[in-house]
Amino acid sequence: MPKINGNEIRPGNVLEHDGGLWAAVKVNHVKPGKGGAFAQVELKNLRDGRKLNERFRSEDKVEQVRLETKDQQFLYETDGMLVFMDSETYEQIELPADLLGDRRPFLQDGMMVAVEYYGEEALSVRLPQKVTCKVVETEPVVKGQTAANSYKPAVLDNGVRIMVPPFIGTDEDIIINTELGEYSERA
Missing domain, CATH: 2.30.30.30 (SH3 type barrels.)
Structure with missing residues (x-):
C-alpha cells in the first residue's frame, strides 16, 4: 500500500x-x-x-x-440483511441493512449500487446520486404561491418525510438527491 x-x-x-x-x-x-x-x-x-x-x-x-468498487444489483431484504448480486459473476452477498443508515429507504428493488470492498470485506454501499420517488401525501397546490424559498412537507412512497416546493402535488414523481436526502427536481 x-x-x-x-x-x-x-x-x-x-x-x-x-x-x-x-x-x-x-x-x-x-x-x-x-x-x-x-x-x-x-x-x-x-x-x-x-x-x-x-x-x-x-x-x-x-x-x-485503495478500495475496489464493484457494481451490484439489490435483490431483496431478509432478516435485516440486504442481498446483492454481482452483475458479472452472479455471486450473491448479504450485507447488514444498517450499513446504509438513513439512506436505506431510497434503496429500491433491482437498483444498481456500487459496493466498496477492502479485500473480501464489503465496507460501504454507494447509492445512485439521484432516485425517483412518488409523493403520496402533501398539502394541495395553491395557485399563485411562487415564493422561491417556501417549501412544504411531503411524504414519499418509501415513508420518508422531506420538504418540497409549493408546486409539487400528490401522486407526482420527483427526483431525490440521496446524498443530501433532499428534493432535487421534478421527474
Whole structure:
C-alpha cells in the first residue's frame, strides 16, 4: 500500500490508521505562526462509524488504502440483511441493512449500487446520486404561491418525510438527491 505524507491527505481518502480503516471526511490545513504546519483531519471509521479528529504533520507517513468498487444489483431484504448480486459473476452477498443508515429507504428493488470492498470485506454501499420517488401525501397546490424559498412537507412512497416546493402535488414523481436526502427536481 502506498504511504503518503500527512499534508497530502484529501477528503475521501481512505487511510489505515490505529489498526482500522478510516475515511477522511474533512481536512483543514493549518499554518501556525510558530511551529510546523499540519493537517487537522476528521476521520470516520468505515467498520463501526466512530469519528476521530487527528493531526498529521507533513513528515508523518500514513497508509493510503485503495478500495475496489464493484457494481451490484439489490435483490431483496431478509432478516435485516440486504442481498446483492454481482452483475458479472452472479455471486450473491448479504450485507447488514444498517450499513446504509438513513439512506436505506431510497434503496429500491433491482437498483444498481456500487459496493466498496477492502479485500473480501464489503465496507460501504454507494447509492445512485439521484432516485425517483412518488409523493403520496402533501398539502394541495395553491395557485399563485411562487415564493422561491417556501417549501412544504411531503411524504414519499418509501415513508420518508422531506420538504418540497409549493408546486409539487400528490401522486407526482420527483427526483431525490440521496446524498443530501433532499428534493432535487421534478421527474
